Amino acid sequence: MSFVEIKGQQIELDEDGFIVEPDLWSTDIAEYFAKEEEVEELTEQHWKIINYLKDYFKQFGIAPMVRKVCKDNNVSMQELYALFPTGPAKGACKIAGLPKPTGCV
Amino acid sequence: MAKIAKPAELLKNTGFDSVPQTHWMDTPVDFRPGTWLFPGKAESLIAVDLPNPRKWSPEDADWKLPPNWKEIILDGMRERLQRYRSFRVFMDSCVRCGACADKCHFYLGSGDPRNMPVLRAELLRSVYLYYFTPTGKTLGRFAGARELTEDVIKEWFYYFHQCTECRRCSVFCPYGIDTAEITMIGRELLNLIGCNIDWIVTPVANCYMKGNHLGIQPHGLVDSMDFLVENIQDITGIKIEPTFNRKGAEILYVPPSGDIFADPGTFALMGQLMLFHETGIDYTLSTYASEGGNFGSFTSMEMAKRLNAKIYAEAKRLGVKWIIGGECGHMWRVIHQFMDTMNGPGDFLETPVNPLTGTRFEHAKATGMIHVTEFTADLIHEGKIKLDPSRNDNVKVTFHDSCNPSRAMGLLEEPRYILNKVCNHFYEMPEETIRENTFCCGGGSGLGADENMEMRMRGGLPRANAVRYVHEKFGVNMLSCVCAIDRATLPPLMHYWVPKVAVCGVHELVGNALIMKGEMKRKQNLRFEDLPGVEEDGNE
Secondary structure: OEEEEEOOEEEEEOOOOOEOOHHHOOHHHHHHHHHHOOOOOOOHHHHHHHHHHHHHHHHHOOOOOHHHHHHHHOOOHHHHHHHOOOOHHHHHHHHOOOOOOOOOO | OOOOOOHHHHHHOOHHHOOOOOOHHHOOOOOOOOOOOOEOOHHHHHHOOOOOOOOOOOOOOOOOOOOOHHHHHHHHHHHHHHHOHHHHHHHHHOOOOOOOHHHOHHHHHHOOHHHOHHHHHHHHHHHHHHHHOHHHHHHHHHHOOOOOOHHHHHHHHHHHOOOOOOOHHHHHOOOOOOHHHHHHHHHHHHHHOOOOEHHHHHHHHHHHHHOOOOOOOHHHHHHHHHHHHHHHHHHHOOOOOOOEOOOOOOEEEEOOOHHHHOOOHHHHHHHHHHHHHHHOOOEEEOOOOOOOOOHHHHOOHHHHHHHHHHHHHHHHHHOOOEEEEOOOOOHHHHHHHHHHHHOOOOOOOOOOEOOOOOOEOHHHOOOOEEEHHHHHHHHHHOOOOOEOHHHHOOOOEEEOOOHHHHHOOOOOHHHHHHHHHHOOOEOOOOHHHOHHHOOOOOOOOOOOOHHHHHHHHHHOHHHHHHHHHHHHHHOOOEEEEOOHHHHHHHHHHHHHHOOOOEEEEHHHHHHHHEOOOOOOOOOEOOOOOEOOOHHHHHHO
């Protein structure tokens, strides 16, 4: 557990660097996570995926299947990894403020 | 996540080259990043009433144990010695012959003496001797006994989470000591004072509240299933219609939830859905009993019982006659060895009978539950499904016996029988690494978290080594298995030790080969890759 200050606000992170309180998520935090996850700049394409993930999480309480992310956003797996070099689960979900999935995954 | 060393470096850095400088009792544990797992989150402990929820880290000097932690542990040991005769026998009967020493994948990959099963058991046995035997009480360290201290707790936490409860060592023990059960007791005791790992506790909490480890809610399950159904339609042209929570169905089907969420498990699940559709069996899934796996069994017997109860409860509520379980690993230790007496009796169910072949699965009379490969192997054996194995000609397949289906239920022939019928190129790994001698994936029993990556790569080395052998000798490029933890942990293991070998469930290959009534000409396999020969056809 650790804290990071983003725009004057103390944000708690878990051991994997994921946000502990998803409700505190903001675009500033997304920008901070993006740097951590090797994303130079958040483009429109990034935001499309981030917003998709946030909406899905809001509706279903879990991240969607990676292949579903690709299909629904009309991107290939390679394109998704090009956008989020550390991967959809670790990179994209972290930036979108989703918790990390656990279990047989 | 800790950065992991390159394979060659990892191999150089083991305990095999040097003799330890201090007695193991005097060697403190080094919580090196990459070799231990994050502690359970307080809210997850609270969700399932586990004691001592708090924020802590194994790296801290103060683990914030309850003030009477020592009393709790010793009372816990006493209670378990009375309750489980096996525990006392395992504590008393070991002669330290060392037959188990080099059978453990974690020892082979790390060279850490405390990863020899005999010494791992000794971590607990030394405390047993000191407090529960006259010899240990009188002779102390001379008799291998030692006092229980906080350092001992730290050592237990580290090493009982460096055992995957795979039971390979027990195959070689002349006394039949089951080291997995010693680890299970060790973890139960640690749980009494709140020393557990998040990769186990959070799935347990999810499973208790939402029915599955991932915490997928009913509408999420349906949404994911709809996606897989769409995939199947894209590939075969056939729209299948799986049902959830349907009362009066003949069969309840319980897969591991990982297969509904993550590749390559989803492909294996698609194969099973296609097979069930093709055979027309009357089955239903459940949004409540939506998890075959049982991380409760890595916590305590009570927790295993609590989580597993939903399977029978749902079978009863829906009024099914029998149950098919999916390609899950440790689930089968619980189902095959514990469920009947733990959650049963299952006498409200019938002995499973394959409606297509009439085969009675007499061995499953007590539980009313069979493994999906038993069902499929029977269908193939009786000629009830049509297969085109050439659709899997792009892969050269080997089979990793998942620890629990092989050693806990003896499921050795069925997957092999199926693989030999659904693909043309199947090769076995060396015999000392398969069947009941199988080597663990390195991340079973809840140890598959990313922060544990170094230990996973070390523990998975013997398995990877055997895969490398068939990869180099026969060109094997596909490692099949019947376990969702395997499908999560083997891909990074292969990537690290044997790149170019992919991982799949057995039923992914079944789904590829299965000729369905009314299907369109298949152009792609379940991964949406071109089938072998498709390109040539196009060029004609």
